[in-house]
Amino acid sequence: MPIQTVPHLAEIAPHQWDALLPVPQPFLRHAFLSSLEDSGSVGGSTGWQPQHQVLVDASGTPQAALPLYRKSHSYGEYVFDWAWADVCHRAGILYYPKLLCAVPFSPVTGARLLGNRESAMELLDLLTADLAERGQSGLHLNFTEPDADALLRGRDGWLERIGCQFHWHNRGYRDFQDFLDGFTSRKRKQVRKEREQVVAQGIEFDWREGHQLDEAEWDFVYACYANTYHVRERAPYLTRSFFSLLAERMPEAIRVVLAKQGGRPVAMAFSLIDAQGLYGRYWGCLAEFDRLHFETCFYQGIDQAIAAGLSRFDAGAQGEHKLIRGFEPVITRSWHYLVHPGLRAAVGDFLQQEHQGVLRYIEAARDALPYRQDS
Structure with missing residues (x-):
């Protein structure tokens, strides 16, 4: 052939x-x-x-x-x-x-x-x-x-x-608290404190599928993504049009969580999904908020994976800080x-x-x- x-x-x-x-x-x-x-x-x-x-x-x-x-x-x-x-x-x-x-x-x-x-x-x-x-x-x-x-x-x-990477595995958890109940007392309190600190800053979360974002919101997603490279004085790998094309061609596989303060988006995490797993890919924030990265990139993803009955959550490469939050090597x-x-x-x-x-x-x-x- x-x-x-x-x-x-x-x-x-x-x-x-x-x-x-x-x-x-x-x-x-x-x-x-x-x-x-x-x-x-x-x-x-x-x-x-x-x-x-x-x-x-x-x-x-x-x-x-x-x-x-x-x-x-x-x-x-x-x-x-x-x-x-x-x-x-x-x-x-x-x-x-x-x-x-x-x-x-x-x-x-x-x-x-x-x-x-x-x-x-x-x-x-x-x-x-x-x-x-x-x-x-x-x-x-x-x-x-x-x-x-x-x-x-x-x-x-x-x-x-x-x-080595660090992935979260769903062992039939009913909800986030059920997952957290498997932690030692000290680690459980640490996670609760982190989540409470985000709530205390008046931040709420809005999950969207690919077809539910308009071009202005995709502009925000890209600005957040690109900023993670700009702060390291590097050019982003992806262009702005990639996100619009992907939203047009496979919107059902896209999940974006917008972190909002007073109704205004301040951060985002972009993920893809299939029948088995959630794949956290890109994150970005245009201002600094205490513990927001952990909530947006990890805890929100775990919540989503449990709700969707997914078997695992791959939140990206590297990151030893994932270990104490339940991601396994x-x-x-x-x-x-x-x-x-x-x-x-x-x-x-x-x-x-x-x-x-x-x-x-x-x-x-x-x-x-x-x-x-x-x-």
Whole structure:
């Protein structure tokens, strides 16, 4: 079957792409990925050049695909390989461009080998065989799901890397208080105090779906999102039009909570949702309020997940401060195929040591969880 390199997802019908997804996770849907492209958040001079690999049958119908990008830097990936690039620079080895199979700016575990798995692995093998000829240093798959891990583990040339995130798991809680009852007394009081401090500032919360926000409210959402980058003197990854396009193409998957004081919005958290989970993505505030971040990004999301009967809440990458609020450490995985044999050997040695360090870190993190021993 012929293989196509697709630089614009608009060249594939949405229903054909989405038919390849094992589960309809919002980040992999045609609507999400095409909104990134059509809004200019990827492509152009962003350093994220779409090069999706698609294997089609005789009728031109996609049978397997990889969401793939040619990268000229490592920004927006959340699996940090800056040290690898620096070593290559000092040794006179080109590290960029590289190929990345991932969802831009979204450190969310999910399918990366779409459609028929054997065919998707064939795509991977063809790509790795051609890396050197194309002048690309390697191929990377970030935040893979267990099925892909099983296929890649032990495969010649592939290096496994683990990381840690913190997710909240719903154990059949009736409401937030039922969840909180599983905490130790001291931790329970701490959370209650944080929530009371937000209420005392006169702040209320308004949850919306994607179709329930007008363009002026999307302007506010974007201003909050962009401000989280501006305060660090960085440019935001996403453009303003991305949010409008996404609201048009998949409004049912969008959840935005607006924090309001005196009826005026002062902060927001943007999330996506599917049948199993809530995914907190972006947050922002245009003024400082005590404890508002914890309430808007964590406690409101937990309330929403319980009310919707969702099994988990992924509130984003990193953040040890999530531990004392009931988010548990989980292992994430990525896979790396590096062309240069010396680099591959050095990174392989490093990853073995890092692997043990991450496991020790996760074990220590579990000791910081707020739950009672009998819960």
